[in-house]
Amino acid sequence: MAITAEMVKELRTKTGAGMMDCKRALQETNGDMEKAIEYLREKGLAAAAKRAGRAAAEGVIEAYIHLGEKLGVLVEVNCETDFVARTPEFKEFARDIAMQVAAANPQYVSPDDIPQEVLDKEREILRAQTLNEGKPEKVVDRIVEGRLEKFREEVCLLEQPFIKDPEKKVKDLLTEKIARIGENIIIRRFVRFQLGETQG
């Protein structure tokens, strides 16, 4: 495999190792970035594994702790420039998203993030539930798909009604902000801790 200058540069960024060392590491590992990082670490040339995987992105990390400190949320919202990240409008958007997560407890950012096995499992449960309600076999599939759609809307942040204005979905709010601010904005990830809930 040909080792390009871009690959060498990426490995340098990820490990902090010298250019020639990075090139050699990539040659030795046939261009496999992960293996090249390990190679450099084994040679004592990489700063640390944890530097790996960082990519440039602007934005903010925002927290929201609900009154009483029994519920907390952390979100990352990305934009293209630090200039935008510092604007009150962008910060307010990040804060709204954190409050949305606290109030509406989504499990995923978008429907694409739902693992297939979760959907399959949910479909199976909904199907049994629908049959148990005595719905005729021929309409069961349609009912199940409708309920699965509702499930998607409940568990995905972007599909949820926005808590401050339930007429629009969170994704509509996001589109508005992108149009007004003039930069792409991505709700990258969130986490929500509720006191005493079990993990996983």
Next chain:
Amino acid sequence: MAITAEMVKELRTKTGAGMMDCKRALQETNGDMEKAIEYLREKGLAAAAKRAGRAAAEGVIEAYIHLGEKLGVLVEVNCETDFVARTPEFKEFARDIAMQVAAANPQYVSPDDIPQEVLDKEREILRAQTLNEGKPEKVVDRIVEGRLEKFREEVCLLEQPFIKDPEKKVKDLLTEKIARIGENIIIRRFVRFQLGETQG
């Protein structure tokens, strides 16, 4: 399998379903709690899957956002009573833990939480690194184990030097707090978001 009153009670707490329904669900699923929850959901008798798994625990959820909003931490610290959770000393402890996570970037709460495959991989890398340094074969194992111990101390919150007083480890601080406050205290979980880092 015998269905005990405790099992029925647990299932009730988790699903909000009636006592007789819970008993029947457990009988039908031979006492398997997860399957019993699914059974109740299929019958339309359980409130929602997400209620499952909650357990009683007191404490606080605390957040720390570093200046500039490029780094944020969320922690859950548990204690036995809400009375203690509301004390300034307990809250200060939770805040110190959040700052520790922000500053020292641990990956796990305690050494027991490091997955075996992570330790195996690290041992393998350290071994190759040590051999590459030209250390004699007969002392390599001892050096590797020493370095692995250092790795554990670096990546585990409880083993790290406390940032406000590096003479003691975080676990020593925890022990002190337990003794002073007179209740068991558990650092349950944490998450740390750094802007632009990739997930997983």
